[in-house]
Amino acid sequence: MNKYLKQLIELSEIDKEIDAFGPKIETVEKELKNVVKKQDDLIAKKESCIEDKKENELKIRQHELHLAELSEKLNSISKKSSAIKSEKEMKALQLEEDITKEQLDFANEEIERLQKANEIKNEFIADIEEEIEEVSKIVEETKKEIEAKLKELEKNREEIYAKREKLLSKINQKILEFYHKVRKWAGNTTVVPVKKQACYGCYMKINDKTYASVIKSEDIVTCPHCGRILYIEETTEES
Ligand SMILES: [Zn+2]
Known part of the structure; x- marks a missing residue:
């Protein structure tokens, strides 16, 4: 075979290999990106859970304030009832008391519901935290692996560039x-x-x-x- 042709075949193989480094590095880096993304997603999930919990706590606080108001109201109703004269007045007061008690029950139920919801959220957060811990271990391992892989690729790249330089010095201009x-x-x-x-x-x-x-x-x-x-x-x- 013609000497120049042989050199060109070799050179084109080398150039092909050099071009392949970009995608190879990308593939290796993508591995890390994928696990890091998994970790980020879990952290975001945990944060949104914490936000939900805070919102529930705020609602509980509001219901508790309302509860205090309602029991004060009940007190004042019972005070008023001792001063009642007509049956009409008594009925009106009775109605007011019933409504207040209903509101009280509702507020209590809501507090209970929200507290239960937050207990579930706590369990959920604990699970996510476990997952995060596992994934962060994987992230660390992957980082190490990838560092080694990139080092290896870099070494290969240097070798192939050296090979190319040597070949170029021999090829007719x-x-x-x-x-x-x-x-x-x-x-x-x-x-x-x-x-x-x-x-x-x-x-x-x-x-x-x-x-x-x-x-x-x-x-x-x-x-x-x-x-x-x-x-x-x-x-x-x-x-
Ligand atoms: Zn052709």
Whole structure:
């Protein structure tokens, strides 16, 4: 195979690997983002529970104030009843007393209901706190794992950049310029194999003459349709 072509195949593989680092890093970082999000969601859930509880407590306080007012009212009713003269007055007072007692019952029921609701909220908060503790352990572990993974990726990246530098120092400048010109639009499919007499960049069949030159591998041959650099895979034919 043409020496330059061999170099370009190698270079395109290296460039592909370099391009793959971004998504690899993203995937690793996403892992951490996911667990951190889980932790944040739980914390938000806990906070909203605490808010609900506070609101209930405020309502309880209001009902208690109302209760105090109502029992004062009952006191004054019972005082008034001793000074009653007519039956009409007595009936009116009786009605007022009934209504006040009803309000009192209602306030007591509401307090009880809200207190029960808050007990349930307390249990719920305790459960969430347990979950938060578990998740924060996972977050810490994931952080460590990810740090190691990123370090490894960084090491690989440095190695591959070094490999690229070494290769670039050997490649003919004109050939390299040509490679970069194609790469500008073809990206990671700048150098593509020919399979079943078709270019694996644009998937169009190439003519017999071009195909013969590709097989010979004496020159750098480009696809007559798209302009990508072509080569025949040496080891494996198609699978
Ligand atoms: Zn093509």
